[in-house]
Amino acid sequence: MKDIFRLENVIHQYSGRTVLDIQNFEVKEGEALALLGPNGSGKSTLLRILAFLEKPTKGRVYYDGKMVNEPSFAHRREVTLLLQNSPLLKRSVEENLCYGLKVRGKTSNMQEKVRTALEMVGLNPQKFAKRKWFELSGGEAQRVALASRLILKPRVLLLDEPTSSVDSESAKVMKEAILKAKNQWGSTLVIVSHDLAWIYQVTERALSLFNGKLINHVPENVLSGNWEPRNGSLFALKLSDGQIIMGAGNPMESSTALLDPKDVIICAEKPEEDSALNALEGTIVSMNLVRDTGQVLVKTLVGDKTISSLVTEKSMKNLHLHPGLKVFLHFKASALKWLQ
Numbered sequence: 192m193k194d195i196f197r198l199e200n201v202i203h204q205y206s207g208r209t210v211l212d213i214q215n216f217e218v219k220e221g222e223a224l225a226l227l228g229p230n231g232s233g234k235s236t237l238l239r240i241l242a243f244l245e246k247p248t249k250g251r252v253y254y255d256g257k258m259v260n261e262p263s264f265a266h267r268r269e270v271t272l273l274l275q276n277s278p279l280l281k282r283s284v285e286e287n288l289c290y291g292l293k294v295r296g297k298t299s300n301m302q303e304k305v306r307t308a309l310e311m312v313g314l315n316p317q318k319f320a321k322r323k324w325f326e327l328s329g330g331e332a333q334r335v336a337l338a339s340r341l342i343l344k345p346r347v348l349l350l351d352e353p354t355s356s357v358d359s360e361s362a363k364v365m366k367e368a369i370l371k372a373k374n375q376w377g378s379t380l381v382i383v384s385h386d387l388a389w390i391y392q393v394t395e396r397a398l399s400l401f402n403g404k405l406i407n408h409v410p411e412n413v414l415s416g417n418w419e420p421r422n423g424s425l426f427a428l429k430l431s432d433g434q435i436i437m438g439a440g441n442p443m444e445s446s447t448a449l450l451d452p453k454d455v456i457i458c459a460e461k462p463e464e465d466s467a468l469n470a471l472e473g474t475i476v477s478m479n480l481v482r483d484t485g486q487v488l489v490k491t492l493v494g495d496k497t498i499s500s501l502v503t504e505k506s507m508k509n510l511h512l513h514p515g516l517k518v519f520l521h522f523k524a525s526a527l528k529w530l531q
């Protein structure tokens with residue numbers, strides 16, 4: 192598969208403050224990529240750069256193998272962005288859907304295309320085509336916004352928190368519509384979402400952003416705070432409930448550690464005391480099946496931190512894990528990796 196996007200040494204700043212710093216980043220044509228990361232880590236900024244709505248302060252952006260200096264109409268008509276609450280035109284549903292086609296001069300068979308696009312997002316065309324923008328629920332409005340992108344059969348569909356303010360039925364229908372676009376037309380998908388269960392059902396690869404940097408392909412635990420030196424090469428981070436996380440290594444200037452969820456083991460009982468091993472007591476707050484892997488991403492609240500662990504479905508059943516359950520998280524101090 193060829194690269195549809197390639198970014199090289201991209202830096203983006205607002206008022207002199209660097210919010211993105213990406214050395215290399217590629218998106219393959221036809222793939223579905225998840226962009227994860229905490230609030231303010233730069234995900235939306237990266238999507239706006241990919242949508243050619245912003246030009247990075249420094250660095251090179253390649254689209255379809257060619258470096259883009261000044262984005263043209265041709266770029267923008269192939270790449271479309273859907274936001275959390277994408278505004279609709281103050282017109283009927285049908286007119287909203289036709290707008291993009293008209294701008295692109297694709298005015299043949301518009302009625303037919305409107306019908307297909309509405310059906311794709313689970314809205315009955317007879318019921319919805321003539322409705323005004325204010326005669327829709329939040330979920331329906333977002334589905335219309337998605338349909339108005341899908342009708343264009345976009346080469347690239349960028350989605351920024353597409354389901355965060357919709358009902359679960361709309362989220363399910365939107366997932367199916369997006370997958371159809373990928374499977375039928377080969378649309379490339381880049382999706383930002385905090386809904387891990389939803390995003391893992393749509394995407395096949397995930398990258399995480401932290402402080403504007405791409406750090407990993409799995410949802411990492413980011414443990415930041417005041418790491419204090421302890422005996423030997425151990426450092427300690429005190430949590431709000433008095434428990435302490437121990438990390439081994441040399442944090443230097445950095446005060447942020449990454450912990451792979453695969454390295455965090457869930458135990459029902461308190462493990463034996465060992466300074467090189469962490470054993471933290473917490474309460475499970477959520478559990479999501481990770482698509483195709485047979486693993487479950489379990490989030491546990493420990494003091495003021497939420498720590499994710501990946502467990503197999505089998506051990507989930509053996510341990511009778513469920514939200515609300517008190518558990519112990521077990522991981523080696525050496526499992527922490529320091530972000531420089």
Ligand SMILES: Nc1ncnc2c1ncn2[C@@H]1O[C@H](COP(=O)(O)OP(=O)(O)OP(=O)(O)O)[C@@H](O)[C@H]1O
Pocket residue numbers: 205206210228229230231232233234235236237
């Ligand atoms: N137009 C802007 N002007 C100034 N600062 C901005 C602008 N847009 C974003 N920022 C800042 O850039 C940083 C990255 O923001 P961005 O919205 O890309 O993060 P995000 O990961 O999408 O966050 P969230 O998940 O909360 O939407 C933040 O510190 C934000 O305040």
